[in-house]
Amino acid sequence: MALLDTIDSPADLKRLPVSRLPQVAEELRRVIIQTCSTNGGHLAPSLGVVELTIALHRVFSTPEDKIVWDVGHQAYAHKLLTGRRDRFSTLRKLDGISGFPKRDESPHDAFEVGHASTSISAATGLAAARDLAGRRNKVLAVIGDGSMTGGMAYEAMNHAGHMNRDMIVILNDNEMSIAENVGALSNFLTRTGSSEFVYRFKKNVESFLGRKDTVGKNLLHLAKKLEDSFKGFFTPGMLFEAFGFEYIGPIDGHDLPMLLETLEKVKKYHDAVLIHVLTKKGKGYKPAEDDPSLFHGVGPFDLESGRVLKGKGGAASYTAIFGSALCKLAADDERVVAITAAMPDGTGLIPFSRQFPKRFFDVGIAEQHAVTFAAGLATQGFRPVFTVYSSFLQRAYDLVFHDVCLQNLPVIFALDRAGVVGNDGPTHHGSLDISLLRHLPNMTVMAPRDENELQHMLATALGMQGPVALRYPRGNGVGVALDQIITPLPVGRAEVLREGKDGAVLALGSMVHPALEAALQLERDGGPSLAVVNARFVKPLDEELIQFLARTYGRLITLEENALQGGFGSAVLELLEEKGIRGTRVLRLGYPDAQIPQGDQGVLRAMLGLDPAGLASSMEAFLRRD
Ligand SMILES: Cc1ncc(C[n+]2csc(CCOP(=O)(O)OP(=O)(O)O)c2C)c(N)n1
Numbered sequence: 001m002a003l004l005d006t007i008d009s010p011a012d013l014k015r016l017p018v019s020r021l022p023q024v025a026e027e028l029r030r031v032i033i034q035t036c037s038t039n040g041g042h043l044a045p046s047l048g049v050v051e052l053t054i055a056l057h058r059v060f061s062t063p064e065d066k067i068v069w070d071v072g073h074q075a076y077a078h079k080l081l082t083g084r085r086d087r088f089s090t091l092r093k094l095d096g097i098s099g100f101p102k103r104d105e106s107p108h109d110a111f112e113v114g115h116a117s118t119s120i121s122a123a124t125g126l127a128a129a130r131d132l133a134g135r136r137n138k139v140l141a142v143i144g145d146g147s148m149t150g151g152m153a154y155e156a157m158n159h160a161g162h163m164n165r166d167m168i169v170i171l172n173d174n175e176m177s178i179a180e181n182v183g184a185l186s187n188f189l190t191r192t193g194s195s196e197f198v199y200r201f202k203k204n205v206e207s208f209l210g211r212k213d214t215v216g217k218n219l220l221h222l223a224k225k226l227e228d229s230f231k232g233f234f235t236p237g238m239l240f241e242a243f244g245f246e247y248i249g250p251i252d253g254h255d256l257p258m259l260l261e262t263l264e265k266v267k268k269y270h271d272a273v274l275i276h277v278l279t280k281k282g283k284g285y286k287p288a289e290d291d292p293s294l295f296h297g298v299g300p301f302d303l304e305s306g307r308v309l310k311g312k313g314g315a316a317s318y319t320a321i322f323g324s325a326l327c328k329l330a331a332d333d334e335r336v337v338a339i340t341a342a343m344p345d346g347t348g349l350i351p352f353s354r355q356f357p358k359r360f361f362d363v364g365i366a367e368q369h370a371v372t373f374a375a376g377l378a379t380q381g382f383r384p385v386f387t388v389y390s391s392f393l394q395r396a397y398d399l400v401f402h403d404v405c406l407q408n409l410p411v412i413f414a415l416d417r418a419g420v421v422g423n424d425g426p427t428h429h430g431s432l433d434i435s436l437l438r439h440l441p442n443m444t445v446m447a448p449r450d451e452n453e454l455q456h457m458l459a460t461a462l463g464m465q466g467p468v469a470l471r472y473p474r475g476n477g478v479g480v481a482l483d484q485i486i487t488p489l490p491v492g493r494a495e496v497l498r499e500g501k502d503g504a505v506l507a508l509g510s511m512v513h514p515a516l517e518a519a520l521q522l523e524r525d526g527g528p529s530l531a532v533v534n535a536r537f538v539k540p541l542d543e544e545l546i547q548f549l550a551r552t553y554g555r556l557i558t559l560e561e562n563a564l565q566g567g568f569g570s571a572v573l574e575l576l577e578e579k580g581i582r583g584t585r586v587l588r589l590g591y592p593d594a595q596i597p598q599g600d601q602g603v604l605r606a607m608l609g610l611d612p613a614g615l616a617s618s619m620e621a622f623l624r625r626d
């Protein structure tokens with residue numbers, strides 16, 4: 001029987017002799033690799049923290065003690081050790097366990113995450129609550145070096161350090177974000193400098209004098225003092241100590257005895273402490289060790305070879321086509337610059353970064369900074385294209401308004417992953433961007449019906465003088481041929497794709513082709529005949545056409561992959577109200593006011609009634625109600 005099968009809670013782990021822990025680590029890795037090979041998932045991040053997770057659950061006692069995982073994509077071992085081994089095969093599937101910590105999934109999941117750099121803030125809140133309630137549990141945040149490039153982490157450290165709450169931050173430093181980590185901090189963190197001296201010195205002293213020898217401890221103390229005396233070096237320790245955190249490290253994040261000893265020691269402290277651990281992303285699975293970016297968030301893969309069975313960014317993906325169109329347009333327009341917030345691969349900007357290295361900027365996980373950085377560039381005549389997942393732009397909302405729209409600056413927001421993204425679930429679905437952006441002054445919002453129109457919309461955006469949001473879905477296009485010549489579209493003009501007698505469908509972006517399919521299906525079945533319009537623009541709407549359709553049919557159906565509240569359909573309703581067009585019946589189809597769960601994209605769209613069959617059924621029922 002596998003040792004892991006005997007661990008239904010951290011208490012079971014605590015009962016094992018230390019000598020058995022390496023076997024637990026080995027079995028955890030085997031389950032994580034096996035599950036990710038079938039389900040996909042965040043393999044490399046989770047493999048990198050197996051020993052750290054074992055050590056944490058050996059020394060601390062969740063759920064009383066609180067562990068907040070930053071992003072939470074690395075928490076698979078945590079889930080396996082906290083009673084979810086039997087359900088782990090449902091990872092990231094509809095109705096399965098989440099790929100991120102979820103409070104309603106386990107009391108051991110102290111806080112819900114998914115977007116980076118929030119863990120220290122949450123942990124600070126948990127620590128303050130503990131103190132107010134007079135409890136004495138420990139509170140920890142585990143944050144990666146990539147997530148440490150997010151400004152919120154410093155806001156939190158500044159506050160936590162000031163309060164000097166009893167809390168522990170564990171910096172999991174694997175020198176990787178999704179891609180190689182970027183930024184001055186990243187270089188700084190890997191510049192162990194005198195810390196390296198102290199680290200090697202500590203290792204030598206320990207091996208020579210034994211761990212428990214007091215002389216060794218005094219020598220270690222001396223080594224630390226030596227480090228402090230190296231005024232010429234400004235080491236990570238000093239940075240975090242400037243924030244009021246006692247710094248410990250760097251230590252080997254795969255050395256279980258060292259981890260256990262360090263955590264046991266720090267557990268006795270009652271101050272703000274940061275432990276800097278060095279880990280290898282993907283440790284224990286060679287394909288992931290060799291390519292931690294590919295295996296950061298990976299689709300199903302062949303266990304033996306590590307060959308990924310269905311990649312995300314296939315040649316026909318919206319992402320890849322966006323990336324190549326941007327390169328084409330940038331070649332003829334030197335004003336074009338591209339910006340990513342630590343996601344060059346996921347946003348398709350790798351080709352651009354290679355072709356125009358001086359015009360490419362990876363700002364780290366810093367979306368707020370990215371927006372205002374783009375605004376700065378735009379004031380000087382450049383055409384910044386900030387390519388970002390829809391859900392990750394949400395944290396920069398005010399900067400979009402305050403720094404871009406109010407100044408009416410020509411910044412382009414290329415919003416990838418708009419609509420349901422699939423197995424990442426509710427934190428990552430791009431379900432809000434239309435509602436967030438369409439009411440901002442000077443903003444244009446558009447969505448292409450397919451991957452070919454995406455090219456033309458990008459050219460349209462680059463030809464405009466103010467802010468533009470261009471949203472498109474995760475995954476492959478509909479398989480249309482790509483025009484070689486990319487030309488701008490007439491702004492604010494929709495496109496009638498088919499005529500009808502009984503009503504008109506205004507479909508936006510990824511809903512256009514399903515709408516066509518549904519209308520055709522209805523007609524084939526002898527049902528109503530519907531006109532279908534590719535709306536193209538949420539702002540400005542094609543006011544003339546929409547008023548004509550309202551007056552002609554008296555019945556309109558709007559379709560969008562966005563929350564209904566404040567979405568495209570809302571904009572149509574507002575227009576009819578504003579123009580005094582009474583009596584038109586409007587059916588709005590889109591996302592409800594509810595969390596959309598995780599699951600394959602097609603399954604979710606069908607669940608939401610946004611697949612062709614679901615659309616046909618809703619449309620027919622609506623038209624029959626007359
Ligand atoms: C606000 C936000 N932006 C971008 C992402 C996408 N993202 C997820 S994990 C990750 C890299 C995290 O790097 P690190 O914290 O070092 O963790 P590691 O994967 O190396 O363990 C990024 C950019 C996100 N989840 N949230």
Ligand SMILES: CC(=O)[C@@H](O)[C@H](O)COP(=O)(O)O
Nearest residue numbers: 071073114297312346424474
């Ligand atoms: C954890 C995280 O936020 C990213 O890794 C995200 O899951 C990537 O999403 P894609 O798989 O759509 O690129």
Ligand SMILES: [Mg+2]
Nearest residue numbers: 144145146176
């Ligand atoms: Mg990292």
